[in-house]
Amino acid sequence: MLLRNTDPFRDFDRLTQQLLGTTNRPAVMPMDAWREGDRFVIEFDLPGVAKESIDLDVERNVLTVRAERVARNGDWETLASERPKGAFSRQLVLGDNLDFDRIEAGYADGVLRLVVPVAERAKPRKIQISSDSESESGSPAQITA
Numbered sequence: 001m002l003l004r005n006t007d008p009f010r011d012f013d014r015l016t017q018q019l020l021g022t023t024n025r026p027a028v029m030p031m032d033a034w035r036e037g038d039r040f041v042i043e044f045d046l047p048g049v050a051k052e053s054i055d056l057d058v059e060r061n062v063l064t065v066r067a068e069r070v071a072r073n074g075d076w077e078t079l080a081s082e083r084p085k086g087a088f089s090r091q092l093v094l095g096d097n098l099d100f101d102r103i104e105a106g107y108a109d110g111v112l113r114l115v116v117p118v119a120e121r122a123k124p125r126k127i128q129i130s131s132d133s134e135s136e137s138g139s140p141a142q143i144t145a
Contacts, residue, residue: 029045029046029067038117039117041113042092042113044065044111046110047110048069048083051107053067053070054107062092062094063092063114065112066089067088068086068088069083070085094116097118097119102116102117
């Protein structure tokens with residue numbers, strides 16, 4: 001399995017929001033993930049977030065994404081405020097078959113894109129089969145007709 005969402009309270013929070021109209025949890029980061037050959041791609045929607053406020057950490061096989069959308073300051077009256085402000089984070093448990101040392105990250109148009117390659121040790125490979133006589137003598141067995 002590539003990843004597993006580690007937010008066990010998400011469904012409870014949605015139910016609370018629906019029943020009580022509360023928003024006590026930080027903003028969510030919508031995410032898409034897919035495999036392209038020997039790499040996994042993960043994209044997070046972070047519109048209105050400055051690149052400098054995004055922080056990525058990997059500890060063991062847990063990827064943590066933190067970001068902050070800063071509230072505007074000024075002398076005006078707010079008429080509507082539907083976009084969440086403040087700090088928020090998301091954690092993903094990544095499979096052991098990925099190469100965490102070679103993760104690439106890019107941010108453009110409000111989308112954080114991570115590319116995580118499959119580890120060399122996890123890639124399929126051919127195993128050569130030797131005959132009994134090859135393993136004893138160290139050289140391939142010869143076939144005579």
